[in-house]
Amino acid sequence: MERLQKVIAQSGVTSRRKAETLITDGKVKVNGKVITTLGTKVSRDDKVEVNGVPLEKEEPVHYLMYKPRGVISSVKDDKGRKVVTDILGEEVEERVFPVGRLDYDTSGILLLTNDGEFANLLMHPRYKMDKIYVAKIKGLPTKSDLAKLKKGIKSGEDVLKAVRYRVLSQDRKAGTTILELTLHEGKNRHVRRMMEGLGFPVAKLKRERYGLLTLDGLKPGEYRPLTPKEVKQMYNQGQKIVK
CATH class of the missing domain: 3.10.290.10 (RNA-binding S4 domain)
Structure with missing residues (x-):
């Protein structure tokens, strides 16, 4: 039962x-x-x-995709735009759905599955699964500016936070900064709204890691099935965090 x-x-x-x-x-x-x-x-x-x-029970499948910019993280779009499931080939016969979302203009790692338990593990904040983004922002924030990211930036009814952050580079001539941001939550347009609230809008955004998973070996628009070992490792990571 x-x-x-x-x-x-x-x-x-x-x-x-x-x-x-x-x-x-x-x-x-x-x-x-x-x-x-x-x-x-x-x-x-x-x-x-x-x-x-x-209900028709399917065997669980899990895919890792390098989502390109200009694609909707959904299984359909009422405006007729390209969605992530359009990228999948005929070998994917199961009814998979994206785990969470990446904005239309955001690229990077996206998981697709028909396994609701696995999706819940990846999305629910209680599992504190690291989601690591690299953002190119307009402006040159100071240490005191960036310290506010951990405290939280108010945006509408949400308080948007980064668990960790670090400056990868700054171009003072161009007036831009490259930041690495680690999140545990994934609210709508989380990084973009957070940085806009801080006064440094995002020019380009990519999610580079999700838990233990990376984009190694994939180009934009490519995908691959997760190995049984990777699925087990993700479950184990979430369970260790909760404990």
């Missing part, structure tokens, strides 16, 4: 957190009966439907 939200997440329909919302919103049926109680357990013999569509 497994928890209903876990079964939905493992089917590749959505993440575990979104599965919980679907349940509480009355969008899930088990054996024809609407279920709204989180934690309800089901077996493999139970018929589960989400928004009227029966």
Whole structure:
């Protein structure tokens, strides 16, 4: 027996957190009966439907992509723009979805999977998974300016923080700075809004690492499956952090 939200997440329909919302919103049926109680357990013999569509269990798959700029981190776009799943070849038959988002104008490492448990591990702040970005910003911030990143920059209703930061280089003639920023959260346009709030807008942004994973060996627009060892290492890293 497994928890209903876990079964939905493992089917590749959505993440575990979104599965919980679907349940509480009355969008899930088990054996024809609407279920709204989180934690309800089901077996493999139970018929589960989400928004009227029966679940089809898929084997979990995990891909690492070097997302280029000018591509939407989604499975579809109402404006007809290119999305990350358009990059995938015919060998990827499973219904994968991107883990979190990278902005349209941001490049770098992006994970795609049909494994909701794995997606939750990567996205949930409690696992404190390092997401390392390199940003080219306009301006020459001082040490006191950058110290505010750890305290948090107010942006709308959010307080946006960097766990760590370091200056990689500064071009005083051009008036630009290259920063490495480590985040644990991934709020909408997190780095760009944070730096704009500090007074140093981002000119170029790339995510270079996600936990233990890097872009080594990939060019923009390329992808590869994660090895079983890498998947295990990511799970182990998250579990060690929580403990």
